[in-house]
Amino acid sequence: MFREMRFLLAPVFLSIGLSLAAQNRFSSVENAAANVVYPSGLRSDVEFLCSETCEGRSSGSVGGCLASLWVKNRFAKWKLMPMDADYYMLSRSQDGGPLIHTVAGMIESNFWLDNGKYIIVCAHGDALGVLQEKVYPGADSNASGVVATMKLAHLFSSMKMLGQSGSTSLIFIILDGKEMRSTGAKDLVARLREGRLKDPRNGAVIHEKDIRLLVNIDQIGSTLSPIHAGRKSYLMMLGNDRLKNGLSETAAIIQRESGGKMDLGFDYYGSKNFTSTFYYLGDREALGHCTFPMVFFTSGITMNNNKPWDTPDTLDYEVLRERILFIFHWLCRIV
8 A cells, every 4th residue: 555655646746766767757856956056066166175275174184174064064054954963973083083074964755755764875075185285185086076965965955845855865974084094984884883873853773774775976076087988978886796776777767868978887997806996995995895785986086086186177067067967866766
């Protein structure tokens, strides 16, 4: 009976379910929400994260804290529910390093359709900071991933304001401490396994088994390493052995619905060894060993990454918008 009710209510409350993938078009609400993402706005956000104010966003620095505060204020503006005190999931590394300011907020599911599950969308917000008096702005790595994750939160917040939300709650997280042995990612895993991550609606513990999927976004703003020469609209979607439930097939549907413009790859330039290696770098080493499936979106490594010249001018904001909307439409069909 519940399945029948869900089917009947879907046209009214949820035009973003799996069943709509077969319609071969995006809903009017999705298209309306997409108007909150535009290239100049993306560039402005990346420029702030790479500015002198943020000083390369190293964990524990003044600039890193200001960047986290900026994210927190955006989450509050878009009315995400704080996952911990004032949106911050504070932690320290085991060796007593600096205080890590991970920012996390939730967009709740539709009350009538709630399945008690969650999808996490995350990116690391910190970069190398200042080394030997040189600022490492970290535009592609990973201001691009932060902005993409935040815009996805903005998109789903807009969807909810327009009266549409899914059966699964969405948790958006900007992880701190990636450059400090992935402290923020390890803390997130520990919270899930120790019962310290709670649903802000009712205080219910969110366990590892309650996570349907984790989406990680890292280095997604460049067009310098295309999958195929001459196709700058490209995106790589890498998954672990637990990637299931037709997630890659759903992405292929979105590719077709988008006119086939996006060059979509499901491995790292055709190399099994590089795919496995890159998939488990950084935060994904901690996150990827959980029991839930994980998907990793990236535009690949370039010669700019982790260099002082990884600046906002090196990114392609038209393509970054295309990638964000691709992930948005894909999530709309699985949430």
